[in-house]
Amino acid sequence: MDRRIMGLETEFGLVHSAARGLPLTPDETARRLFRPVVEWGRSSNVFLPNGARLYLDVGSHPEYATSECATIEDAVAHDRAGELIVDGMRQKLESALAEEGTGGSVYLFKNNVDSAGNSFGSHENYMISRSTRFPRLVAHLIPFLVTRQLIAGAGRVHPAGPAAFGQRSFAAAPGVPSYSFSQRADHIWEDSSSSTTRARPLINTRDEPHADSERFRRLHVIVGDSTMSATTTALRLGTTDLMLRLVEAGHVMTDRTLADPALALRQISHDLTGTVKVELADGSRRSALDLQREYLETVSRFVQANGAHHDRVEWVLDLWARTLDAVQTQDLSGIDTEIDWAIKKKLLDSWIARNGGDYSAPRIAQMDLAYHDIAPGRGLFRMLEERGMAARLPGTDGSEARYAVDHAPQTRARIRGDLVKAAIAAGKHTTIDWVNVKINGPTQRIVTLRDPFLTHDDDAEAMLADLRADAETVQQDPPAPPII
Ligand SMILES: Nc1ncnc2c1ncn2[C@@H]1O[C@H](COP(=O)(O)OP(=O)(O)OP(=O)(O)O)[C@@H](O)[C@H]1O
Ligand SMILES: [Mg+2]
Structure with missing residues (x-):
């Protein structure tokens, strides 16, 4: 696919800490956080004017699923817009709690592990063609995703050393405080399956295309870390899209099937040199660095032969190469403003250099968490960014995310977003999913958008015109969206 629909889903960690007395329970905090959302959309599962889905699933992790994006920069901007939106809700809740005397602070973390x-x-969601042979695609993608943490991991501190997996422990001896590439690697148990939680695979194979199922399929990658840095997010999406292109083109690829992908994920995550050898199904042993170098080389040759399919391909290949060089030479200075695990490691290592101690220091564990705190002026990544110590995606100036808060990207999300705004203004109840927009009421109407690329639909135009006419007759102002 030359143009590909992509979307990112982020679950946030949520904590209330009380100034005095007991904090709110996680469930209560989440319920309170979503109160303005429910007031606005009559549900804790809503689609927003920018086309995105904001919801509270079982448990207490707010989730933001970006609308369908057709470029990497849109996906990065909309992912960040999600942070701005939930941070606005966090600020509202903090103010409400202060007013009613409960007080305390509300924290939202864009990470992947909680204290328990x-x-x-x-x-990550990538649209692929229905004609692509799915088992072949999954087989080629898994070893890539297992080793991708070298370039897209968010980094994690292990104050008591790596946890054991079955009978095995990793890298540093058990009990030796350490740092790993990935947040998520220790929590994945299978290579691919149709469950996202129970067995927790790298790829969820449940077939829900959210589009015309005869033409499209959605690849649902669940192994990745949440990334704070725009450049890391862009690299994560950009490299994976290139790998998909290679497979889709029917490119003959070496079989790199791993003997045990979940085990290899952990072995690789806990070896910052990238040189530990993991076992392939054919009995050979290869390092993550070697495998990633081969992927980079194959993709580069493919791009040379077939041309770049968007204007950031060169940038993706360059950052990919620089990151592998940094791992190989163990000199992170070339990537420590661009790749999350390296940005965070630099921060932690300079604290240790100034204060002594090691990765078991309580302050280090705190910093490991605070890096992912999305609050401006408090989150460590946010502060680095404000001081110009975290790179922006070239050609962007930071205003894109703010714009994406209430503007959908140029896909069918644009149509959905317009309908959401118009329905709210007209005081209508709706039932919405990624494909359908239904106006409830005595004269039910539904618009079905099966092609995610389409930005125009006649039925939707007609519905929009009617909703706008209805809005003229509504006396009250519509409720404001639950965003800042
Ligand atoms: N046709 C498509 N191809 C690829 N991605 C898509 C497509 N349609 C929607 N998406 C993206 O897929 C994601 C779906 O998010 P959502 O949280 O609803 O996921 P889900 O897997 O369907 O449901 P759940 O998280 O409830 O299990 C969004 O980011 C959206 O932009
Ligand atoms: Mg989801």
Whole structure:
């Protein structure tokens, strides 16, 4: 696919800490956080004017699923817009709690593990053609995704050393405080399956295309870490899209099937040199660095032969190469403003250099968490960004995310977003999913958008015109969306 629909889902960690007395329970905090959303959309599962889905699933992790994006920069901007939106809700809740005397602080973390060791996800969605042979695609993608943490991991501190997996422990001896590439690697148990939680695979194979099922399929990757840095997010999406292109083109690829992908994920995550050898199904042993170098080389040759399919391909290949060089030479200075695990490691290592101690210091664990705090002026990544110590995606100036808060990208999300705004203004109840927009009421109407690329639909135009006419007759102002 030359143009590809992509979407990112982020589950946030949520904590209330009380100034005095007991904090709100996680469930209560989440319920309170979503109160303005429910007031606006009459549900804790809504689609927003920018086309995105904001919801509270079982448990207490707010989730933001970006609308369908057709470019990497849109996906990055909309992912960040989600942070701005939930941060606005966080600020509202903090103010409400202060007013009623409960007080305390509300924290939202864009990470993948909580203090009790539970893991929550950052899911990537890529549209692929129905004609692509799915088992072949999955087989080629898994070894890539297992080793992708070298270039797209968010980094994690293990104050008591890596946890054991079955009978095995990794890298540093058990009990030796350490740092790993990935947040998520220790929590994945299978290579691919149709469950996202129970067995927790790398790829969820449940077939829900959210589009015309005869033409399209949605690839649901759930192994990735949530990334704070725009450049890391762009690299994560950009490299994966290139790999998909290669497979889709029917490019003959070496079989790199791993003997045990979940085990290899952990072995690789806990070896910052990238040189530990993991076992392939054919009995050979290869390092993550070697495998990633081969992928980069194959993709580069493919691009040379077939041309770049968007204007960031060169940038993706360059950052990919620089990151592998940094791992190989163990000199992170070339990537420590661009790749999350390296940005965070630099921060932690400079604290240790100034204060002594090691990765077991309580302050280090705090910083590991605070890096992912999305609050401006408090989150460590946010602060680095404000000081110009975290790179922006070239050609962007930071205003794109703010714009994406209430503007949908140029896909069918644009139509959905317009209908959401118009329905709210007209005081109509709706039932919406990724494909359908239904106006409830005595004269039910439904618009079905099966092609995610389409930005125009006659039925939707007609519905929009009617909703706008209805809005003229509504006396009250519509409720404001639950965003800042
Ligand atoms: N046809 C498509 N191809 C690829 N991605 C899509 C397509 N349609 C929608 N998406 C993206 O897929 C994601 C779906 O998010 P959502 O949270 O609803 O996921 P889900 O897997 O369907 O449901 P759940 O998280 O409830 O299990 C969004 O980011 C959206 O932009
Ligand atoms: Mg989801």
